[in-house]
Amino acid sequence: MIPANAAKIPHGRFRTTDATVPKVMQQGALTPWLYLTPAIIIMFIFIVYPAANTFYLSFRNSANTDWAGAACAPLEPCWGILENYRYALTSEIMRIAFFNNLMWILIMVSATVGLGLLVAVLADRVRYEPFAKALIFMPMAISFVGAGVIWKFVYDYRPGSDQIGLLNAILAALGGQPIPWLTVPLLNIVMLNVVGVWVWTGFCMTILAAAVKGVPSELLEAARLDGASELQVFRQITVPIIMPTIAVVVTTMVINVLKIFDIVYVMTGGNYGTQVIANQMYIEQYTNFQTGRAAAIAVVLIAVILPAMYFNIRRFREQEATR
Amino acid sequence: MRVSKNFGQRLSGLPKHLVLLGICLVWIVPTVGLLVTSFRPAQEVTDSGWWTVFNPPKGRASYQTFCASCHGENGDAIPSANLADPAVIGQFTRSIQLQAVLRKQFNGQPHMGSVPFPNAQETADILNYLRVLSGIQRTQQFTLDNYVDALVGYRGRGTYTQDCAAGTQPVDLKCDFFDLANPRGMGRAFLNTLIVAIPATILPIFIAAFAAYAFAWLHFPLRLWMFALLVGLQVVPLQMTLIPISRLYASLGLNGTFLAVWLFHTGFGLPYAIYLQRNFLGSLPRELFESAYLDGASHWTAFWKLAVPLAMPAIASLAIFQFLWVWNDLLVALVFLGGENPVLTYQISNMVTSLGSGWQVLTAAAFLSMLLPMIIFFSLQRYFVRGMLAGSVKG
Numbered sequence: 001m002i003p004a005n006a007a008k009i010p011h012g013r014f015r016t017t018d019a020t021v022p023k024v025m026q027q028g029a030l031t032p033w034l035y036l037t038p039a040i041i042i043m044f045i046f047i048v049y050p051a052a053n054t055f056y057l058s059f060r061n062s063a064n065t066d067w068a069g070a071a072c073a074p075l076e077p078c079w080g081i082l083e084n085y086r087y088a089l090t091s092e093i094m095r096i097a098f099f100n101n102l103m104w105i106l107i108m109v110s111a112t113v114g115l116g117l118l119v120a121v122l123a124d125r126v127r128y129e130p131f132a133k134a135l136i137f138m139p140m141a142i143s144f145v146g147a148g149v150i151w152k153f154v155y156d157y158r159p160g161s162d163q164i165g166l167l168n169a170i171l172a173a174l175g176g177q178p179i180p181w182l183t184v185p186l187l188n189i190v191m192l193n194v195v196g197v198w199v200w201t202g203f204c205m206t207i208l209a210a211a212v213k214g215v216p217s218e219l220l221e222a223a224r225l226d227g228a229s230e231l232q233v234f235r236q237i238t239v240p241i242i243m244p245t246i247a248v249v250v251t252t253m254v255i256n257v258l259k260i261f262d263i264v265y266v267m268t269g270g271n272y273g274t275q276v277i278a279n280q281m282y283i284e285q286y287t288n289f290q291t292g293r294a295a296a297i298a299v300v301l302i303a304v305i306l307p308a309m310y311f312n313i314r315r316f317r318e319q320e321a322t323r
Numbered sequence: 324m325r326v327s328k329n330f331g332q333r334l335s336g337l338p339k340h341l342v343l344l345g346i347c348l349v350w351i352v353p354t355v356g357l358l359v360t361s362f363r364p365a366q367e368v369t370d371s372g373w374w375t376v377f378n379p380p381k382g383r384a385s386y387q388t389f390c391a392s393c394h395g396e397n398g399d400a401i402p403s404a405n406l407a408d409p410a411v412i413g414q415f416t417r418s419i420q421l422q423a424v425l426r427k428q429f430n431g432q433p434h435m436g437s438v439p440f441p442n443a444q445e446t447a448d449i450l451n452y453l454r455v456l457s458g459i460q461r462t463q464q465f466t467l468d469n470y471v472d473a474l475v476g477y478r479g480r481g482t483y484t485q486d487c488a489a490g491t492q493p494v495d496l497k498c499d500f501f502d503l504a505n506p507r508g509m510g511r512a513f514l515n516t517l518i519v520a521i522p523a524t525i526l527p528i529f530i531a532a533f534a535a536y537a538f539a540w541l542h543f544p545l546r547l548w549m550f551a552l553l554v555g556l557q558v559v560p561l562q563m564t565l566i567p568i569s570r571l572y573a574s575l576g577l578n579g580t581f582l583a584v585w586l587f588h589t590g591f592g593l594p595y596a597i598y599l600q601r602n603f604l605g606s607l608p609r610e611l612f613e614s615a616y617l618d619g620a621s622h623w624t625a626f627w628k629l630a631v632p633l634a635m636p637a638i639a640s641l642a643i644f645q646f647l648w649v650w651n652d653l654l655v656a657l658v659f660l661g662g663e664n665p666v667l668t669y670q671i672s673n674m675v676t677s678l679g680s681g682w683q684v685l686t687a688a689a690f691l692s693m694l695l696p697m698i699i700f701f702s703l704q705r706y707f708v709r710g711m712l713a714g715s716v717k718g
Contacts (some may be wrong), residue, residue, distance in 0.1 A: 013324070036537045036543075040534075050563070150356075150357045154688065282657075286658065302560055
């Protein structure tokens with residue numbers, strides 16, 4: 001059901017050269033602005049101005065009445081105007097959030113890309129490929145909130161023997177004790193990651209599948225004739241050829257993981273040590289009313305995302321150039 | 324020879340099928356569990372896992388061990404003690420009464436004869452099964468009550484239908500058609516989500532189409548430079564803009580209104596929508612446009628008669644992506660709409676965290692929220708996948 005060339009987004013080309021407009025199509029100097037102005041005004045109000053304002057607010061106190069750090073007590077640690085950043089970078093709760101986001105990156109990115117690649121390669125060799133791919137891509141259609149409910153039910157825990165959560169029921173059938181999956185520190189982060197992996201693997205799979213199909217079959221055949229095993233063919237031919245695609249998928253996933261919010265919000269609310277950056281930002285602004293701190297966290301978030309984004313766009317352009 | 328070769332090939336392909344089908348199984352089972360649970364009665368959901376839905380009723384095994392040899396499989400083998408008769412079983416309201424009867428002598432012989440005596444739990448299970456057998460206790464395995472409860476926002480101990488029949492419904496429900504508009508219900512939330520998602524899909528695509536046309540086929544200074552800026556705007560995360568916009572909305576009194584979310588989604592959807600449509604329009608052959616101008620068409624005509632119809636495949640992918648993005652969004656709805664005009668994701672996340680309603684209603688509510696995305700996914704898969712992939716860099 002998913003077309004093999006789905007990832008070759010025909011309308012997603014990144015153009016770096018200016019396709020010169022034909023001479024006959026020259027128009028008055030005012031015309032382009034009639035087409036552009038509505039979009040420019042809205043984008044300015046909703047993206048440019050707020051982003052700049054967030055940056056400014058990150059240096060202000062919570063009520064935006066003075067610079068951050070103005071009320072710093074002497075002899076206590078204070079970064080002056082960067083006081084909110086001291087909070088965003090060194091406070092206990094944010095250290096936990098950074099650690100958790102790092103865990104998310106390590107677990108979820110490797111799992112989605114690894115599983116996605118596995119399914120892409122395996123599905124390429126079976127007749128029910130479209131069916132398998134549709135099944136695995138399906139979670140992309142539903143909300144993180146819906147996915148959270150689905151998996152919270154799988155993780156359901158109650159003391160005693162009668163379990164209605166699938167995972168604890170399996171554990172009980174194997175003779176184990178039920179585990180409160182979402183409240184045990186560290187284990188709960190893994191369990192939240194499973195939800196993320198369930199949602200995002202289909203995305204990685206689809207992009208990687210297109211790359212796998214793009215590997216020239218003569219190359220594969222030649223290697224097989226030379227006596228290479230399937231595993232060798234995969235590791236020494238397929239993987240090196242699709243490496244640029246893997247890199248793009250990895251960075252895209254890193255960006256997605258850094259912004260993860262809904263899954264944590266719905267499943268644990270950031271409790272039991274599962275706090276992540278985006279979630280803490282929401283709490284600072286809408287629960288603690290610490291606007292300056294929330295703004296600083298947002299700036300830190302974009303600062304962390306930017307390198308991955310830069311890498312991604314550059315890669316994308318390189319690929320387009322060679323296509 | 325050929326058969327054995329085929330067989331050998333199949334056998335060597337077995338691991339890949341096992342791995343792939345195993346993964347598929349893991350992927351689908353949680354959703355199946357949700358779907359099955361949403362159709363089970365509340366009592367069943369709390370008593371047993373959804374995978375037991377095809378198991379024989381509780382207590383049947385105990386009944387067969389202790390009673391079936393004399394009373395028969397269906398309990399009516401002894402006409403004078405017909406266990407399938409509600410009048411007989413109705414006398415036993417608690418299992419201790421049943422146990423008392425079992426201890427009594429029967430025709431001068433011990434009631435149980437050579438059969439061992441059931442313990443308290445087993446007696447309770449047997450009585451439970453007899454109540455089912457005699458029809459006193461209904462064992463419905465399938466019900467639509469959960470969906471009704473979710474749609475009208477019923478939060479009580481029974482079900483909406485039961486309460487309405489008894490006239491004991493909560494004060495916020497009237498037991499008529501207008502309950503579907505109850506602000507606590509999923510029916511209203513579904514409507515609210517549609518009200519949010521449709522304009523929030525059309526507006527950005529419409530406004531972006533003009534800008535995209537300008538970027539593709541009009542001449543103006545700094546064109547490339549501005550387009551590069553646009554690519555940069557795509558990557559700004561949502562979190563970066565939330566605080567100033569909510570302050571702006573607060574000063575304008577826009578918080579909690581649909582207009583607030585429409586505008587926000589429009590602003591945030593624009594860079595990506597322009598980018599995608601520009602690239603599509605820019606890849607169209609320029610001779611097409613040239614000849615149109617030579618025939619005397621203005622830019623306005625070329626835009627409406629040439630660019631928009633040709634860009635329809637791109638617009639379809641874009642529309643599906645944007646619609647599902649808005650439909651599935653929690654953060655923006657949480658911040659700008661909140662409880663005043665609750666959408667599906669907001670309502671569900673509230674149900675999860677408040678623990679006010681049982682799994683049966685929560686699963687039904689979750690499935691209601693997935694219904695439309697699933698339909699779109701399975702009917703428009705090609706466009707859906709394209710839109711998803713192209714939109715993967717969106718902030």
